[in-house]
Structures are given as C-alpha cells and as structure tokens.
Amino acid sequence: MLLKSVDNIFWLGRYLERLDDTARLVNATSHLLIDSHKDTRFSWPILLDVMGLDSSSTLADYQLPPDATPEQASIEYAVMAHLISNNASSVSIRHTCSQLKYNARSVRQLIPRDMWEELNMLDSFIQQHCQQPGGRQQRYNLMTEVSRRCQMVVGVLDGVMLRSDAFGLFNMGRHVERADMTTRIMDVMVLQQLQPTQIKRPKFRWTSILNALGGIESYHYYLAHQSSDVDAIDYLLTFADFPRSIAYCFNRVAASAKGLPHSINILQQVHQLQTLLKAAPLSELSTEQLHSLIDQIQAGIMQLHQVITEPAAAQQQQLSA
C-alpha cells in the first residue's frame, strides 16, 4: 500500500469505532440517568468535557432553534445536539460520519466493494436520521441502530478484506479509538458520581454502563472467577478477554502491528502502556489516583497514535529528499 494511505486507513478505523462508541456513550449515560435517584442530578455537560470539548463555552455558544419546545431548551437536548446532530460539532455523530466517508473515499482502492456499500448505507442512514437528537426513547433506538450498522461494516470487512498492512492499520485504528473511548467512558463514571477524594475509592458496579458496552454478562462471569475483590474498573482496564477492555485493545494493536515496517516502535509503546496497567494496584487507588491513572493512559494512547502514523511522515520526508 501507499505510504500516504497509512493515515487514511488508520483514521478510517478510528472514525468507524468512534461512531459506534459515541452511540454507546449516549446510551450508557441515558441509562445512568434512569438508574439515578431523583435527587442525584446528572450533569450532562460533563459528556462534552470527556469528549474533549470545553462544555461551558460550547454550551454558551449554542443557538437554540427559535421555535424550541421546552424539551429542546434543556441542557440535555443541547448536549445531545452536540453529540449527535450538530454538523459543526467536531464530536457529533454526523460530523464523525462525514470524516469517515472522506477517509473511505481516499482509500477506496483498498476497501472491498461490500464494505464500501455498507459504509455508503451507514452514511445515508446517519445523514438522514441524525438531523435531530430526538427524545430519549427515540434516541435510544437510533443509537442502537447506529451501533448495529457500524458492526455490520466491521463484520463485512472481516469476512472479505485481504489480510494486508491496510487490514492491520484499520484494526489498529479501531482498537486505539476503542481504548481511548473506554477511558473516556470510565472518566464519566468516576467524575460523575464522586468528588475526587484522597480516601480509597469505593467499588464501581455500573451495570447500565456495562450493559451499553455489551459487557454485563462477561462482567458477571469475571466477578465469579476472580479470587480478589474487583469491580468494573478492574474489569474495563485489565480483563483482556473482554473485547472492550483496555487490555484487550492493547493486545490487538500489538497483534496487528506485526509485519509493518515500524512494528518495533509500536510494540514498545504498547508494552509501556501494558506495564502501566499491570503496575497500578487498582483496588488500592484513591479516586484521585484513579483519575490520574486514566489521564496517564489517555496520554499514552495519544502517544501510540503518533507512533503508528509518524514513521510514515518521517519516511515520506526521507523519500522526497
């Protein structure tokens, strides 16, 4: 494959996963809301913060439609508009889908026809149905459908795509993004329900979030087979048999790196992250320490992205010289 396609195919994987994960995040938080007691007020703007936006300025700039209903005037609606329907919002599902399509176009020659068609159908579905964030029930169904269609693309690709460098890079993109998103979802859990404290953190058992991640059954399996005292944090960070755990994602990135010219650099970075996970005494951490660990992992994931795409840039310079 061409050197310049490295970036596009990697981003194709990232954006596809981001679509799926954003849909899951929306549903996870909606469920969290349903589980909450009336007196715990869910703070919607925090969702924008974990997606990397500044919630206060983002919401301050938000323009209500002139004929807004009371529901549409809510903070929840504004946040959901940013996450789902607002094309100008860099984290919205619609925007992400446009980026996905752009990258697919750039590397169309690497993509099997069947996958190209699935991507087209995904794009037309999203552009048609994600124009409004909708009410809660409608939103739930819509997000489930977005997620399902993303899975269709992956399934088709897995069945027909050549096992080439492009396949490896696409999968690395998916797993880097997924690890990143799982840390973001954990951030919501930690930030939402607790003020950072110095004392040992309490146990997290958010079945709603695990449900949205598709991992509730395997979580119960995990609990039943662990001798030590563990919770959802341990599970999401270290249980490598669960395909949305951070540990699993890192393993997949390492496996996909084989055969690439810069695989050594990638493996080194993955190894560093794995060491970080293993070294942390998870159950002993205070909430603050846990928060800081998640920050460290996120920084490491950004580094990993650089390592995967940067040698390409370096080689490009060398070739043009």
Add this chain to the structure above:
Amino acid sequence: MSVKSFTRGGYPLTANCFDELVHDDGSVRPPAAAIARFIDKHGATELCQRQIQLNQTISDMGVCFTLYSDGSNIDRAWPLDVMPRTIPGSEWQRTSAGLKQRLTALNLFIDDLYNDQQILKDGIVPAELVLQSKNYLAPCQGISPRYGVWANICGTDLVRDGTGRFLVLEDNLRVPSGVSYMLENRTVMKRVFPELFADSTIYPVDDYTHQLWRMLASLAPRSSDVPCIVLLTPGIYNSAYFEHSFLAQQTGIELAENTDLFVEDDIVYLKKLHGKQRVDVIYRRIDDVFLDPQTFRPDSVLGVPGLIKAWAKGNVAIANAPGSGVADDKVIYAYVPQIIQYYLGEQPLIDNVETYLCLEPKQRSYVLANLDKLVVKPANESGGYGILIGPRSTLAEQQQMAAAIKANPRNFIAQPTLNLSTAPTLCDGALEPRHLDLRPFILQGKELYCTTGGLSRVALTRGSLVVNSSQGGGSKDTWIINDEV
C-alpha cells in the same frame, strides 16, 4: 402474448429517428422481446417501482459523479434509466470490428506523426494541420512506445443516423472516461432485474477490468517481473475520481497522486509503506500538459517532475502515451477515413459523420451560411462545451459563433444536425423516446479488445441532443443480445 402490446400503442416514435427498441410500425425489435414481455406482464407501475429500487441501489453502491459548481464539489448520484438499450449481437460484432480497425489505424497514424511523418509527406493529411495543432507535442518526436501503440485506451462516441446506421461522432484518445459507469450500470441492473437476465442471453461486460489490467501489464518495459502499475489521478476532488478509485480497486493496481511518485535517475518510483518501488506502467488520468512540469506546463501542480524523460528513455510506460491527443482533434477526425485507407488499405467499417472543415474556404462559407442548421464544434473541447446546435440557437449565438469561426477557422468544424436514435426512457411514469449515443471502450496493447457494448448516454430532456452527465444527461445499461439461432 403479442410483443406489439409492449408499448400498448402509446409510445410516441420520433419522426425520422431510429428507435433502439421499437420498429417504425410500432412493433418491438426482437432483442427487446424479453423487456416487452416483462412490461406486458407487470405494467408501468412495476417499472416505476423498479426505478425507485434502482435509485436506492445506486445510492447504496455509492455510484456518483462529482460536479464542480458554485466553487465547491458536490457528489451527485449517477443517473441510470430503468429501461435498458438493446443491440443485436450480430450488429455488435461488425461494429466492434470497425472500432478495432479505427483504433489500429489511429495508432499507426500517431506513431507515424512522431517519427517518419510519411502520411504528411504523401499529402494525405495537410502537414500544417498536424504540426500546428496544440495537441502535437514536440517533445514526443522520435519516440515509439511499445508495439508502436500510443492510445491504449480509446472511448469512441457512436451515434446512429436516421436509418439506424452507426457512425463515429468522435474519438477520445486522451483520458476517456465513463467505463466504470458501464460496469456499475450492469451490476445495478442485475440486482434490479434478475428475471430479465434469466429470460434472454445478454452478453456480460465485466471482463473489462481484467482486460484493462492485461493490456497495461503488456506495456511493462521490464518483462521478467510482476509489473508495478499505478493509476495516476489528479485527486479526490476530480470529477472522475469515482472512476479512478473504482478502476484501481477493480484491477488491483495502485491509485496514486503525483506526490506519491518521484523520479530518480530517470526511473519512476512509488512511495510505499515498506519503501520505494519501481513503477513500470502509469495509467494516467491527467491531461498531457500537466504530466510533467519540467517538460510541459511549468505551473502544473498535478505532474511528476522528470516523468517524460523517464518515459522517453523507455523506463516507464504511460497509457495513453503523451501526445496521443493529436489524433482526437476534431479537425483530424475528418481525415480518419483516409487514414484508415492509407495505413490498412481497407475501407472504414464504420463511417464518420459528414464534417465540414472551417479552415477550407469553400466549406467555411457553407458553414457560415448555414449556422442555423449545423452543429458547430470547437476542435479541442470535451464534455459538450462550446458547441453551437444551430436549430436550437438564437441569432445572437449564431453571430457570436460566426465571429469566432472567422477569427480562428482552424479551431472549428461543423456537422449536420443528426437525427440521433431514441430509446424508450421512463419519464414521469411513462415511456417516452429520448435521444442517446454510445461510448464503447477499445483497448490496444499487445492485443486489441473492445467492450461488449459500452456506456449509453441519454439526453433526459425531451428533444435534447446533449447527453453529457455534467449537463443533465442520464445513462442506460447497454444489452448486447445473442441473436444467433
């Protein structure tokens, strides 16, 4: 069941025009019998239903073309009419032989022009016509590409006259496009009309991509290795990018932009993930003058510096070879029958449309006196731009054209307004005749190949003769039907 009832007497034939599916007496031509049976059985409502299904399939498949409009690029869904166009297999065999004959002669002509120029010395084609053409590229002199073939991929536009005879309207020898739509049209139609494909013998078209690869591979300068072939595209914003990426995907060759290539010691390399790779063949979809800023336009941002030198040294093949465009000048077109006769000693199997050359004083006076009846075309434009269609033009437009012709007679030709053939086309729920043409694609490398049929382009506006998709034209799937008993 009578095939006559296909149109139920309600199909309005156009006077003096050949209809592809219906005889003058209203009966259905034999190749269209299966379609007639389908419509008799299911009715117009079902046909409309299939058109909706077809449009959805095109959207799902992402078949589109890019239109540059209002300063931005917009992807438009590819327009395909639900009604196919049918051609008898026996007629196609003769046509295909004529197309191959024509390309063979044109390639001998181009090779001669850049080498001995015997045809000019023999006075068959006026030398100044060729040598002053902006498509005659002096840096190509003395070069002879493999097999002496310059135009490896040709898209020839065919039209029928009022009697139904195929005529060549123009030869596209530079970067002809449209073949991907021919292939995708068939894929769509097979999904939408599976029963029709079971009901008649329609020759397949999907061999093209393999033939294209074989032809490109046959051009490779190094014979021992698996050739490295790339399609050179101007990039994802180009109007034909859909086709570029489609062909690269379907043939398994690399899709490269100029920045993915570089030249070192007159060898072209591709920047790949695992390092540089030597390129053997470039299927370029960029115009000649943009190919290499060192040789042609220095301001080209699409070209690869040093490419032409590498090609001239025989280190890389370029398809179509730079300079091929000299033979698809619309003035040269008028000489093609003589060119065929000169090189092959044969009569052309397909005739030209009668053509008046504005550079010939007598013909020019005729053209200027009959601007309201003729179609006037600039010699070197494509996409249907700059054309005057006499009977549909205003006096002001005619006067403007007259001035342009007088200022630069060499740049214009004129042809009689043709009674282009028609075919039943679904328009607002009814079948109406619409004019169409046909662009088959012919390949020449080591061997010759012609597509089975081609891309049928149809003018969707009633009475219109403009079939270009950039100007509101649509398309039809072209069915070559086995008519041998």
